[in-house]
Amino acid sequence: MTISRRSALGAGASALVGLAAGPALAQTSSRRIRRGVSQLSEHSDDLVAFREGVEEMKRLRGSNRLSWAWQTDIHRLRAEHGNGLFLPWHRLELAHLERIIGALTDHKSFALPYWDWQGDRFLPNWLTRPGSPLYERRRAAGVDVLDFNKARWSAASRFANVVSDRFLQFAGGPRSAGNVELYGHNHIHVLIGGKQPGPLGLMSRPETAAGDPVFWLHHCNIDRVWATWHRNVGPGVYPKEWADLELGGFVGPQGQDTGPWRVGGIVETRSLGYTYDELYPFPRFNVQAEGPDGATAREPLGGTVYKVQAEATPGAGTMTLVLPDEAVRRMRAADDTLMISGVGTASFAREEGLHDRSLEVGISTGGRRMSLGSSPTFVHVGGPHAGHADYAIGYSFGEEVLNLLAEGDGPVTISVDAEDLAPEMGRPAVRALGIELALTLTESRWV
Numbered sequence: 001m002t003i004s005r006r007s008a009l010g011a012g013a014s015a016l017v018g019l020a021a022g023p024a025l026a027q028t029s030s031r032r033i034r035r036g037v038s039q040l041s042e043h044s045d046d047l048v049a050f051r052e053g054v055e056e057m058k059r060l061r062g063s064n065r066l067s068w069a070w071q072t073d074i075h076r077l078r079a080e081h082g083n084g085l086f087l088p089w090h091r092l093e094l095a096h097l098e099r100i101i102g103a104l105t106d107h108k109s110f111a112l113p114y115w116d117w118q119g120d121r122f123l124p125n126w127l128t129r130p131g132s133p134l135y136e137r138r139r140a141a142g143v144d145v146l147d148f149n150k151a152r153w154s155a156a157s158r159f160a161n162v163v164s165d166r167f168l169q170f171a172g173g174p175r176s177a178g179n180v181e182l183y184g185h186n187h188i189h190v191l192i193g194g195k196q197p198g199p200l201g202l203m204s205r206p207e208t209a210a211g212d213p214v215f216w217l218h219h220c221n222i223d224r225v226w227a228t229w230h231r232n233v234g235p236g237v238y239p240k241e242w243a244d245l246e247l248g249g250f251v252g253p254q255g256q257d258t259g260p261w262r263v264g265g266i267v268e269t270r271s272l273g274y275t276y277d278e279l280y281p282f283p284r285f286n287v288q289a290e291g292p293d294g295a296t297a298r299e300p301l302g303g304t305v306y307k308v309q310a311e312a313t314p315g316a317g318t319m320t321l322v323l324p325d326e327a328v329r330r331m332r333a334a335d336d337t338l339m340i341s342g343v344g345t346a347s348f349a350r351e352e353g354l355h356d357r358s359l360e361v362g363i364s365t366g367g368r369r370m371s372l373g374s375s376p377t378f379v380h381v382g383g384p385h386a387g388h389a390d391y392a393i394g395y396s397f398g399e400e401v402l403n404l405l406a407e408g409d410g411p412v413t414i415s416v417d418a419e420d421l422a423p424e425m426g427r428p429a430v431r432a433l434g435i436e437l438a439l440t441l442t443e444s445r446w447v
Contacts, residue, residue: 366408
């Protein structure tokens, strides 16, 4: 892949990106429409084709570029995780598998179904039935009866916001994962793959995840979340440096290399010949502020940015950052005219010890703590990511921290810890690197 990640993924000038994706995949006379699993019966054309296509791919020898083994190896060797290329890389991976299955089954308009774990809270029974080509025995115990919506929200309350997240928050940066990867994608992988002692399920590791058919339905929904965010924020949000990157190594329906793909050319799903039956009905979790009678919005008057960072103690797996005293005093004295925006990252060395961890970020004062994020790690160590010395988790907060700050008058800290989800595995300790924060306090007035 011709990618220079560190120089190209940072925040840059936004550019209106074109629709020319690069090499064209074989198009169909009718657009592919990806539908939710709850909208399809077990005998629907797309589900029949998916089942038959996976079965045929599993029969092919691993050296065949259309085989299931070859396709899962593409993910093992090339997939992008923990940076801003996560979304476009997986979009291309799905589009190529879609064409391969369409060709193998002669269902030319085949469209991958998506599994929305919030709306369809349980795995479909045609995924959990032994003997089906879509069944995978290496999943967590009890996964066939697990309520994924309940399990996900009990693990962490953080989310990707398809209405208000900015590009770096949503999609990620040069060395940090975005909210859509950290707080939806990662959790579902771990819930399906499990964290029990001994060998873990396929979905628990990037090296094996694509071997489980549910992987493709899960990522189809992640792609749908991106399509929803894109519709809400518009194409002008993408940095030109990101849009000009290229991705490659994918295999077409005749087993051919489809060449390089320009990232900016695939931000619209129609450039790859598909749409969704409906976009993500993600709730707006941000509470609207209420001002004086007749006021509808806050007009910014001017702000101050506080930038703070702290390095981790050598060899430590946790780290702490102390907020500036002046900023804390202003927040504790605030009324509803102070606008608060805290955005930061916490970095760890990209090493084997990161496997099976949950990165827990929180803000604390006076003995009380509020969570700012909790994400299990799903990270490549080596491979195409060998040039990345670290793995970063993003976090952010707003006016919701005022209730916490009102409870005490002592220092305010942000801390991050790598909780071991499977201590019996005896992996090496994680190595924390550093934590940073940009805190913007903006005075405003109601208008």
